[in-house]
Amino acid sequence: MNRIPFEELKMMLSGVLVRLGFAQERAERCAQLFAETTRDGVYTHGVARFPRFVAMIRNGSVDVHAEPVLKTRLGAVERWDGCRGPGNLNAEFCMERAIALGRVQGVGCVALGNTNHWMRGGTYGWQAAEARLIGMCWTNTMPNMPPWGGLDPVLGNNPLVIGVPRAKRPVVLDTAMSQFSYGALEGYRTRGEQLPVPGGFDGEGELTRDPAAIEKSQRVLPAGYWKGSGISIVLDMMGAMLGLGLATHQLGNDPLRETGISQVFLAVDPAAFGSADERERIADAIVSSVERCTPAEAGRRVRCPGERTLRAREENTRLGLPVDAELWKQILGM
Amino acid sequence: MNRIPFEELKMMLSGVLVRLGFAQERAERCAQLFAETTRDGVYTHGVARFPRFVAMIRNGSVDVHAEPVLKTRLGAVERWDGCRGPGNLNAEFCMERAIALGRVQGVGCVALGNTNHWMRGGTYGWQAAEARLIGMCWTNTMPNMPPWGGLDPVLGNNPLVIGVPRAKRPVVLDTAMSQFSYGALEGYRTRGEQLPVPGGFDGEGELTRDPAAIEKSQRVLPAGYWKGSGISIVLDMMGAMLGLGLATHQLGNDPLRETGISQVFLAVDPAAFGSADERERIADAIVSSVERCTPAEAGRRVRCPGERTLRAREENTRLGLPVDAELWKQILGM
Numbered sequence: 001m002n003r004i005p006f007e008e009l010k011m012m013l014s015g016v017l018v019r020l021g022f023a024q025e026r027a028e029r030c031a032q033l034f035a036e037t038t039r040d041g042v043y044t045h046g047v048a049r050f051p052r053f054v055a056m057i058r059n060g061s062v063d064v065h066a067e068p069v070l071k072t073r074l075g076a077v078e079r080w081d082g083c084r085g086p087g088n089l090n091a092e093f094c095m096e097r098a099i100a101l102g103r104v105q106g107v108g109c110v111a112l113g114n115t116n117h118w119m120r121g122g123t124y125g126w127q128a129a130e131a132r133l134i135g136m137c138w139t140n141t142m143p144n145m146p147p148w149g150g151l152d153p154v155l156g157n158n159p160l161v162i163g164v165p166r167a168k169r170p171v172v173l174d175t176a177m178s179q180f181s182y183g184a185l186e187g188y189r190t191r192g193e194q195l196p197v198p199g200g201f202d203g204e205g206e207l208t209r210d211p212a213a214i215e216k217s218q219r220v221l222p223a224g225y226w227k228g229s230g231i232s233i234v235l236d237m238m239g240a241m242l243g244l245g246l247a248t249h250q251l252g253n254d255p256l257r258e259t260g261i262s263q264v265f266l267a268v269d270p271a272a273f274g275s276a277d278e279r280e281r282i283a284d285a286i287v288s289s290v291e292r293c294t295p296a297e298a299g300r301r302v303r304c305p306g307e308r309t310l311r312a313r314e315e316n317t318r319l320g321l322p323v324d325a326e327l328w329k330q331i332l333g334m
Numbered sequence: 335m336n337r338i339p340f341e342e343l344k345m346m347l348s349g350v351l352v353r354l355g356f357a358q359e360r361a362e363r364c365a366q367l368f369a370e371t372t373r374d375g376v377y378t379h380g381v382a383r384f385p386r387f388v389a390m391i392r393n394g395s396v397d398v399h400a401e402p403v404l405k406t407r408l409g410a411v412e413r414w415d416g417c418r419g420p421g422n423l424n425a426e427f428c429m430e431r432a433i434a435l436g437r438v439q440g441v442g443c444v445a446l447g448n449t450n451h452w453m454r455g456g457t458y459g460w461q462a463a464e465a466r467l468i469g470m471c472w473t474n475t476m477p478n479m480p481p482w483g484g485l486d487p488v489l490g491n492n493p494l495v496i497g498v499p500r501a502k503r504p505v506v507l508d509t510a511m512s513q514f515s516y517g518a519l520e521g522y523r524t525r526g527e528q529l530p531v532p533g534g535f536d537g538e539g540e541l542t543r544d545p546a547a548i549e550k551s552q553r554v555l556p557a558g559y560w561k562g563s564g565i566s567i568v569l570d571m572m573g574a575m576l577g578l579g580l581a582t583h584q585l586g587n588d589p590l591r592e593t594g595i596s597q598v599f600l601a602v603d604p605a606a607f608g609s610a611d612e613r614e615r616i617a618d619a620i621v622s623s624v625e626r627c628t629p630a631e632a633g634r635r636v637r638c639p640g641e642r643t644l645r646a647r648e649e650n651t652r653l654g655l656p657v658d659a660e661l662w663k664q665i666l667g668m
Contacts, residue, residue: 071608072606072607072608074439074440074606075410075438075439075440075441075606076409076410076439076440076441077439077440077441077602077603077606077607079607079608104409105408105409105410105411105439106408106409106410106411106443107409107410107411107441107442107443107600108441109440109441109602111607134572134575134576146627146630147624147627147636148636149629149630149631149634149635149636149637150624150627150628150629150630150636151627151628151629151630152627152628154623154624154626154627155624160565162565162568162572164568164571164572164575171567171568171571173564173565173567173568175558175561175564175565179558179559179561197541197559205630207531223557223558223559223561223562224509224513224557224558224561224562225513225531225557227509227513227557227558227562228557228558228561230507230509230638230639231494231496231507231509233505233507233620233624233638233639234496234498234505234507234639236620237498237505237616237617237620237621238468238496238498238602240616240620241468241498241604241607241613241616241617242468242602242604242607243607244607244608244609244612244613244616247616247619247620247623248620248623249619249620249623250619266441266600268411268443268572268576269411270575270576272406272408272409272411273406273411273413273445273575273576273577273578274405274406274413274578275578278578279575279578282571282574282575282578282581283571283575285581285583285584286567286570286571286574286581286582286583287571289488289581289582289583290481290484290488290489290567292488293480293481293484293485293486293488294484294485294486295483295484295485296480296483296484296485296539297483300483301483302481302482302483302484303483304564304567305564305567305568
């Protein structure tokens with residue numbers, strides 16, 4: 001494991017992107033988002049994803065030159081065509097549009113079709129919350145999860161992101177609709193660990209905590225069984241109906257060809273609802289009420305979503321960003 | 335179990351409400367919403383809840399005369415004070431306002447504070463979807479669920495509702511953030527059944543499918559463990575920050591005094607995003623892709639959220655609404 005300073009990692013990724021045809025400024029922004037994700041401790045979706053991103057540029061799934069094109073605009077909503085450009089740049093752009101609409105109208109809703117994987121969804125929740133707006137966004141994905149009561153992986157794990165601003169630090173939820181990602185399963189298996197709770201079905205159709213059995217059956221569990229299954233369905237419907245991009249069932253099952261997806265970005269400006277002072281007090285009191293809860297295990301604490309992010313950010317900024325040695329070698333050779 | 339015709343049930347409830355001081359028209363609308371909930375098969379939140387609703391009128395928690403008062407309005411958002419009026423009338427009113435804003439602005443967001451339990455949340459998802467808009471709404475509740483990693487019930491089970499319009503029938507999700515409600519636990523216990531999946535912790539802190547053990551420990555499980563826990567927190571924050579009503583931690587633990595709560599209603603008009611024809615095709619194709627999934631148990635089908643509602647609606651309209659004999663006697667005596 002190497003520890004790479006933030007700026008060095010960003011520069012390195014940016015250089016690779018320029019060589020792949022990105023304009024300088026867009027390369028730097030795209031690299032920044034990858035580096036920030038690793039800095040914030042979301043290792044599965046940061047620099048570890050970079051080789052896959054590069055592969056999707058090389059196979060034509062991601063068009064490095066494409067920028068979003070406005071398709072419709074009315075009142076507080078807009079629809080953009082992502083033109084299969086870089087997913088993180090497209091998503092950041094659309095949340096920025098939602099924030100701009102939200103500042104004027106109190107709420108903004110931007111739908112994006114024909115785009116690519118947005119990498120870490122939480123990025124866009126933080127973006128809204130740091131701008132002092134509530135951000136809510138979701139994406140569909142390729143099919144990778146059976147619905148509750150079904151065998152075939154016809155649903156996406158369609159992450160939902162909600163960022164809530166606070167004077168101290170935002171509360172940012174970033175949650176896929178599967179109980180565990182395939183990346184998480186692989187992590188547990190590699191470490192020789194069982195999952196902390198059942199994460200899918202084994203070959204006999206029984207719920208299991210054995211990651212290898214789930215990887216084999218390909219039957220990951222929707223979070224909350226029928227609940228995550230139902231939420232996944234409506235997120236896909238809203239994404240494809242508003243963004244007019246592809247729906248999960250149209251996305252095939254090759255991760256390197258997962259392109260043309262649909263996303264929705266909502267931003268709500270709490271200032272439009274009055275009483276700014278009261279709001280800070282309300283938000284802080286809710287967070288305190290949760291953090292005061294007696295922990296189930298001695299020595300641990302109950303946390304609100306996003307707290308770990310700031311801890312990882314501080315540590316990784318101080319020590320350098322942890323990058324797998326093999327991965328680093330690979331990037332240096334790109 | 336009695337089978338009561340819809341109109342008879344509605345008239346009977348309406349009569350009780352008029353005797354409690356409701357204006358005639360509001361009594362009929364309120365009774366209609368209770369009867370529709372039972373008709374649609376959501377038995378826990380229909381007429382079975384009526385005695386509790388009446389008790390909350392009698393103890394002053396619900397003000398039968400109160401109507402929502404506009405507090406702020408800007409662009410596509412509004413905030414209303416529910417003035418502790420009947421929760422279902424307040425919620426229906428606010429979703430109607432969100433729909434009206436959504437028709438003009440593409441999206442409308444209405445926050446409601448100081449209101450009462452909305453009974454069946456799905457009602458407002460159906461309301462938006464039947465108006466051909468996407469509806470999304472949520473409420474906070476009194477504290478009734480420990481957060482993931484915690485022992486004390488500091489979170490509400492804060493239901494999230496999403497209704498998506500379709501030419502055929504809407505897809506309507508109505509899902510609390512606990513894996514099972516206390517009503518559901520009671521049902522399983524009474525029938526002498528174990529839960530189909532773990533629903534909480536027993537006295538030893540182990541996950542269990544025994545409903546009685548969970549009722550005793552009062553440690554119901556958030557849906558998806560840390561996932562439902564996190565969603566519950568951000569729903570409460572958004573509700574209280576936008577609606578400026580009470581937050582979960584301020585709501586005490588007496589179900590008969592659960593008043594002053596906070597709700598948010600979002601309505602998005604798909605027509606504002608263009609291509610109406612394409613949208614119907616998109617929605618139908620997604621539903622079909624889910625329904626075509628191979629069932630995990632032979633003879634069963636994979637369903638989209640809301641399908642069972644229409645089946646119950648048809649059957650109960652035909653046969654009469656099922657009302658527990660004791661409950662019916664109680665209502666006749668009110």
